[in-house]
Amino acid sequence: MRVLRISRIALVLLVCLPRRVQAISGLEYRRWGLGQFDEPNEIANVMKADDLRQFLAAPNEFLRMAAVRRLGALEGVEAIGPLVEIMEKEPTPKGLDQLPLVKLEAIRTIGRIGGDGARTALLKMLRYYWENGPNVKDKRCYRLDRDFAPVVCLLLQELGRWPWDGDILEQAKKIAFSEETQKYYAYPGDIGQCAWELYLQCDMERKGIRAEREIGLYLFKSLEEVSGPLRPGTIAFMKRFAARALLARLSDGALKSLVGEFEREYRETPMAKGDRYTERHTILRTRISCIKKVLRDKARL
Numbered sequence: 001m002r003v004l005r006i007s008r009i010a011l012v013l014l015v016c017l018p019r020r021v022q023a024i025s026g027l028e029y030r031r032w033g034l035g036q037f038d039e040p041n042e043i044a045n046v047m048k049a050d051d052l053r054q055f056l057a058a059p060n061e062f063l064r065m066a067a068v069r070r071l072g073a074l075e076g077v078e079a080i081g082p083l084v085e086i087m088e089k090e091p092t093p094k095g096l097d098q099l100p101l102v103k104l105e106a107i108r109t110i111g112r113i114g115g116d117g118a119r120t121a122l123l124k125m126l127r128y129y130w131e132n133g134p135n136v137k138d139k140r141c142y143r144l145d146r147d148f149a150p151v152v153c154l155l156l157q158e159l160g161r162w163p164w165d166g167d168i169l170e171q172a173k174k175i176a177f178s179e180e181t182q183k184y185y186a187y188p189g190d191i192g193q194c195a196w197e198l199y200l201q202c203d204m205e206r207k208g209i210r211a212e213r214e215i216g217l218y219l220f221k222s223l224e225e226v227s228g229p230l231r232p233g234t235i236a237f238m239k240r241f242a243a244r245a246l247l248a249r250l251s252d253g254a255l256k257s258l259v260g261e262f263e264r265e266y267r268e269t270p271m272a273k274g275d276r277y278t279e280r281h282t283i284l285r286t287r288i289s290c291i292k293k294v295l296r297d298k299a300r301l
Contacts, residue, residue, distance in 0.1 A: 032062060033099045033150075035108050039066045049074050049082075056086065064090075065105045072109035080117050083110055087125065092135070093146040100147050104154055111158035119162050126155040126171060139184050149191060156194040164205030172198040177235065186233045188241050196242035212254035213261075219243045220287050248294050255291050262287050 043066045055067035072079045083106045090102045110118045129152050134142035175195035185191035209218050222243045226236040266284040
C-alpha cells in the first residue's frame with residue numbers, strides 16, 4: 001500500500017499548485033514542496049535542538065524548512081510539540097506562486113516520527129483545518145488560501161501511515177461524504193480524492209484486508225459499486241479516482257497476477273444463450289482493461 005507514495009503526493013501538490021506557478025516556479029521549488037531537498041551543511045551539522053533556533057527563525061523559508069526536518073531527527077517524539085507550535089506560528093504564504101513549505105515539512109516530519117503522539121497531533125491538525133475551512137469569503141476560491149488544500153491533502157496522506165484507527169476512519173468518512181467536499185473539493189488529486197483514499201484504506205484495515213490480492217479485489221468491488229454520474233462534485237467521481245489511485249500502489253507482480261486470474265475466469269465463464277457474453281464477462285473485461293492501463297501509467301513514471 002506504500003508503493004508510489006512519493007508520486008501520489010506529487011500529484012496532490014501539483015494539483016494544488018496553480019498552472020501559472022507550475023510554469024515559472026522551477027523544478028527546485030516543486031521539489032521543496034515534496035520534501036525533496038538536502039539539508040545545508042550548517043543545519044545538518046547541528047547536534048543540539050537549541051542551536052536550531054536561529055534557523056527556525058530565519059527569514060529564508062528554505063532554511064526554516066530544513067531546520068524543521070533536523071529538529072525531528074534530533075528530538076524524535078520530543079519534537080512533536082515544538083513542531084505543532086511551528087505549524088501554528090508559521091504565516092500563510094502570500095501569492096499564488098507559493099506553497100506552505102515549512103508547514104508541509106512539519107507534517108512530514110511528525111509523520112516520520114510516528115507513534116500515538118504523532119497520530120494525535122496530525123489528526124488534531126486535520127480537524128482544525130477542516131472545521132475552520134479556507135480563509136476566503138467564497139469557498140469556490142479556496143485555492144487562494146495557499147495553506148488550505150496543500151495542508152489538508154498532505155495530512156490525509158500522512159494519516160494513511162497508521163493501521164486502522166476508529167478516529168481516523170471517522171474523520172476520513174466525515175470529509176469524504178460531506179456536502180462541502182462534493183460542492184468544492186471533488187476533483188482528481190484534491191481533498192475529496194485524498195479523503196476517499198484514506199477512508200478506503202481505513203475500511204480495508206478494519207476488515208483485515210492486507211494481502212495485495214485481497215486489496216485488489218476489494219478495490220474493484222468498490223469501483224463496481226459506484227453508481228450515478230461520474231462528474232466532479234459527485235461521490236461516484238471521487239470514489240473512482242481514489243480506488244484507481246490505490247490500485248496503482250500495488251506491486252506490478254500483484255497487478256499482473258490479478259490480470260491472469262481475471263483472464264482465466266473470463267475464459268471459463270459460460271456464455272449465455274445464443275453465445276452472448278454475460279454481465280460477468282463485461283465486469284472481468286473492464287477489470288483487465290483497468291489494470292493494464294494502471295500498469296502502462298506506472299511504466300511511464
